[in-house]
Amino acid sequence: MAVKSDPPFRRIADEIARRIDEGELAPGERVPSTRQIARDWGVALATATKALTALRLAGLVEARPRVGTVVAAKERAVSEGGRPPAKRQPPSSSSSSSPFPSPPHGSSDRELTRERIVRAALDIADGEGLAAVSMRSVAARLGVAAMSPYRYVNSKDDLVLLMADAAFGEEGYPVEPPEGWRARLELGARTLWRIYRRHPWLAQVGSLTRPLMLPALMVHAEWALAALDGHGLDPATMLDLHILLYSYLHGIAVHLEREAQAEAATGLSEDQWMDHQTPAFEAIAAATRYPVFGRITDSLKDGYDLDLDTFFEFGLKPLLDGIALIIEAPPTARRPA
Template sequence: MNGRGAPRYSRIADELRQRIETGELAPGDRVPSTREITQQWGVAMATATKVLTELRHQGLVHAVPGVGTVVKDRSRPVRTGRPTAAARRDTPTTSAVSIQRKSAADQALTLERIVAAAVAVADAEGVAAVSMRRVAADLGVATMSLYRHVADKDDLLTQMMDAAFRQWSFPENPPEGWRDRLALAGRTLWEMFRRHPWLAPALSLTRPQAIAGALPFTEWVLTALDGCDLDLSTAFTVHLTLFNYVRGTAVNIEMEAEAEALSGLNNEEWMDTQEPALQAILATGPFPRLTLLTTAGYGLNLDDLFEFGLQRLLDGMAVLVEETARPAAARPDP
């Protein structure tokens, strides 16, 4: 075990290794993510990343898509001691075995496996933790072997976004009416961002990435507006408005997760720490409504905020649809 002079990441990794070897963390159990490590041990994100990297190098953990980093199911305990002289004579060298294993893994490598591993890392630790080296380590392959399937990290990110969108689909029998269909599209997108918190910040409205998996979402919204007498350009603007609303709200999901990991406080606990400063500001002027609200308390819930905003957005679109459908003679003068 590392002494007190060992790097902090190494000491944390040793602590987690002991929990694995004693069975406290059993095969298949999820180990703390980088965010949870920063919170529990009070270290920086870079240190937390080194902890999980060290555990992977020891063969103790691996990334599982949709779950995170979990304890490996090993048939034999990890050997930490040096092999005997007889063993060294009778078996290939560690480097030779490693090369043979990596070569076989490289040959079995596919784009789907690469993307799934990268998404698993991003889901558990944030997109900043995704690198070609990290993904290769999780897959047990040489880093350069990834470049046979993806051009670079930007290409990998595009593939990850495409894979995230392809996990979702719309029903063959859509609900009646454009409003219910747009509501379904908005909620589907929200659930997608909830499942993959890194996705909303990664997408761009002004410089949209070429993501084939996202096209059905756009087509669904445009089709839902058929029969509303909107020209195609206006219908597309409706689509962008809906997308931008959902994405803009969902950006807060990852930001809040990162803030909680770094501070160790959820949003309500953090707000409690800000109350003295807020009360001091309120005391400087006539803010009766804000003072009353602060006294009564307000529970911020992103899901509730999203649904409230979605309904108000659709209310506004209903006015547009109604105005467009109304005969020109019946419309008010501009």
């Protein structure tokens, strides 16, 4: 009779547990992220998330905000009662077939709050991507029963909105704004960019045509609109300029998470992927149909690196220059008839 093999997430968890037990991964050292697991083991992000969840519930790893998942600190050599503490057991291959073990004995969700749930979800999304966030994965990280978060949040969709509102609310603006509309818009743009860089998944939430109705996001909108107010612009033009600036930020920020997703899916870094495209790129550059493109790329002896932070700063100046032309133009020339 054939023996059923362990599920992939269990084999991955056992291998990481072995590395921890043998000292290859020391306490406080980062363990592979879900994206790295997905790439190295050739599995889906959901499978990678299950593996880290099993390790977390076994007490072998722990999540640290802004750091990721690390090897948990070992117990003290001698317990308060004078006996050596019980040895932590790695995830067992003979455990229940459930992909998510039960919460540790003695855990309680009496102290569970909506804020803790949102914070845990933010940590998962920041370290592992938005796809890794689920009500079950959040419960596992908090060590509570799988259904406990539903007492505070109705669904994952609601949780994502709460996460976005919390993220946008992490930064505000000075009571005394800088002098001039341009300085105010620059400050607003760079503030939003910092938030997007801190939470790469955030630009995946919502769309330009279906804006998020979030109080914290409205703080940033109010700042931008107040900078444009008092310059003789009609209301529609003010909204157009605000949306133009926001869409510029959002359009660049959306690629922060997409690049991470692409690396996890292909196993190739951005540079490695570009290296694989060299033959196709050279063929296009050499084609006579694209003479300007070929001439420009041929002149770039050191190549061309697209850094999103640098690109954001590069584009912000001409965008604000264009807004200045509209503000300074005669009222009749500001909007087409």
